[in-house]
Each structure stands twice: as structure tokens, then as C-alpha cells.
Amino acid sequence: MAQTMPVYVQVDVTTSGSLSDGSATTAQGVTTGGGALTSGLLWGVHTTLSSTAGQATLKIYSDSSGTRELYSATFDFSGGATQSSDMMGQPIPLFEQPYFTVTGDSTSGAGGGKTLKVNCYIQAMRF
Numbered sequence: 001m002a003q004t005m006p007v008y009v010q011v012d013v014t015t016s017g018s019l020s021d022g023s024a025t026t027a028q029g030v031t032t033g034g035g036a037l038t039s040g041l042l043w044g045v046h047t048t049l050s051s052t053a054g055q056a057t058l059k060i061y062s063d064s065s066g067t068r069e070l071y072s073a074t075f076d077f078s079g080g081a082t083q084s085s086d087m088m089g090q091p092i093p094l095f096e097q098p099y100f101t102v103t104g105d106s107t108s109g110a111g112g113g114k115t116l117k118v119n120c121y122i123q124a125m126r127f
Contacts, residue, residue: 008124010033011030016101017102017115020104023103027061027100030099036097039096041093041122043091043123044087045120045121047116048082048117049075050113052079052082053107053108054107055108061099062098063099
């Protein structure tokens, strides 16, 4: 039997709204080619803060209303880092378009205007 390689979905890099201290940004959908990502396996996330310092918490939900939290991670941008990733040992299945919010801390949200670029690592699901 031939071994098949995993197929990954090219997901759009999405820029969050402006970060503020302790308040979540408006929910944004994860997209591919400008359209809704409707299914897949979430393996991880890569983030880029528009400038260094502080922490940002990324949460991914099952829908735009935040009905069910699927993933949550806090990314540390102290020490001059502007990029951070989180890869999981087991994927989270997605059966509808996921949405994310970002919450900055007093440093990452300081001064306003800072944003977080989010790129999800999604593997295609075989049905």
C-alpha cells in the first residue's frame, strides 16, 4: 500500500485589530484564498507582533460568537522577539470556519496601534 503524505491548506495570514490591555479584539475568521476555511485539522499557529515587547493571548473559537473555545495560547514577545509559534502534538479538528481573537497585555497593547499577524497551520481532512 502506498504511503500518502499529509496535505496542508494554504491559509491566509490575517492581521488582528489593534491590541489593547486586557480587551479582546473583534473576532476574525480564518480564511484561505480570501474565502472561509470550512474544515481541516489545526496543528499550530505562527504569530508576528508589529513591534517587540509584551505578551498576546490568541484564542480560536468554533464560530464568530465564541460558542466553543478550541484553542488558546499566550505568545511572549519579550527580549526582542517579534515572532512566536506554537505546534501541537495532536491536531484539533475543525468542521466549520474558525474565528480568532487576540488580547494584549499592558506592554503589547501599550500605545495602541500594535497588531498581531496570525497564520494557522491547517492540514486538509480526508473524508
